[in-house]
Amino acid sequence: MGSTVSMADPINNIGQVREEESAKSEEPSLIDWQIIWKPLGAVAGLFLIIFFLPMDSTRFTGAVIESLALAKWYAREHVLLCLVPAFFIAGAISVFVSQAAVMKYLGAGAMKIMSYGVASVSGSILAVCSCTVLPLFAGIWKRGAGLGPAIAFLYSGPAVNVLAIILTARILGPEIGVARAVGAVIFSIVIGLIMHLMFRKEEQKKAQAAIYMPETEVERPLWQNGLYFATMVLILVSATWSDSSNSGFWYAIYAVKWYLCGLFSLVLGGMLVLWMKVKAYKVVIAGTVIIVLALAWPEAPLITFSAGIVALSILLTSTRGEAESWFMATWDFSRQILPLLLAGVLVAGLLLGRPGAEGLIPSEWVARLVGGNSLWANFFASLVGAFMYFATLTEVPILQGLIGAGMGKGPALALLLAGPALSLPNMLVIRNVIGTRKTIVFVSLVVLMSTASGLIFGLLFPS
Secondary structure (H helix, E strand, C coil), rough: HHHHHHHCCHHHHHHHHHHHHHHHCCCCCCCCCHHHHHHEEEEEEHHHHHHCCCCCCCHHHHHHHHHHHHHHHHHHHHHHHHHHHHHHHHHHHHHHHHHHHHHHHHHCCCCHHHHHHHHHHHCCCCCCCCCCCHHHHHHHCCCCHHHHHHHHHHHHHHCCCHHHHHHHHHHHHHHHHHHHHHHHHHHHHHEEEEEEHCHHHHHHHHHHHHHHHCCCCCCCCHHHHHHHHHHHHHHHHHHHCCCCCCHHHHHHHHHCCCHHHHHHHHHHHHHHHCCCCCCCHHHHHHHHHHHHHHHHHCCHHHHHHHHHHHHHHHHHHHCHHHHHHHHHHHHHHHHHHHHHHHHHHHHHHHHCCCCCCCCCCHHHHHHHHCCCEEEHHHHHHHHHHHHCCCCCCCCCHHEEEEEECCCCCHHHHHHHHCCCCCHHHHHHHHHHHHHHHHHHHHHHHHHHHHHHHHHHHHHCCCC
């Protein structure tokens, strides 16, 4: 009977067939291209890069070697002495400093004079570079600091460095040293305020949340936390202390830097026992091992310092409560930040090489493009400085060589204001912390303001 109906009503029969075909076409595909196309594109892109690697080019192979050499130097020198202590400080901030306290002094609703004043001169205390400041920045941002003060701290940390400014004035001239100091402080405040105004809706929400945030109870008084953080900062500063001269007060400190680092570490050990409930015998055993290593290899302080890091990690993980929470917070920062930093260092080394060596971009191109005091020369110096990685104090001898090769004073200042505060690894991590849009705005402000400052300085003090 079904067949009779089909022959008697051909129009309905055709409609039924079309409906069946349409239903079949609407069945879900076995391939979900929305999920597959991104990793597929990444694999295809990586394959094409490897397929067309110019291994016959001496410049390319030299750039690869320079990239790996820079990463090796960074891992051996900078990660151990700078980043790891900074990770521990950032972890301590996230555990021992209440969110309410951070928002009270650095939050969006805090007094602007206090918050920006403290943030803008932080570099005079922390002798850190553009990468070492990142865990500290992430720590205060995670605890609720306002965007403006946090950005001011992020810029000023590596830029307002007393040792770097003194070295700049001594080697490159007092006028450029003063201009760098004044410009760095002004930059941190102005850039922070501009960022606050551009993202004021988000800041208003933060300020509103701070009003209803209850005061958290703390297990120890403020002065104990202050001494605790001061000790860790002194360990960081003494371990990274450097001086290029062979005499004077700064060199005298440099000569005893490891003794000072050991003294501050001893104080930290006492605090772990008194305030963090770490067993005294564990601290004594750890301290004894470290002292033996220091006496056995006095010419290799990195071995002793690395042993101290391992000992601290073991002490914290073997103690329940705040100590264990401190280590887990430290590990969380390390896991998020360190891979991006190392990837950025590899790329920066590939493109620009190490100081005194070349990457894919020839150094004579850079020297030729930053001569004089044109708008382009200042902009190019700011842009290159923003992407290139500078360890603390290394920017001064690099600039000394560039000035000798014909670089103008204006572009030199532009590079000094953009370079120490930014780098490609630094940008990757900042984006991961505050997002792409805010990072683009921050980098653009630094580059544009550095360009303008270099142009004005070059007009006032021509080469």
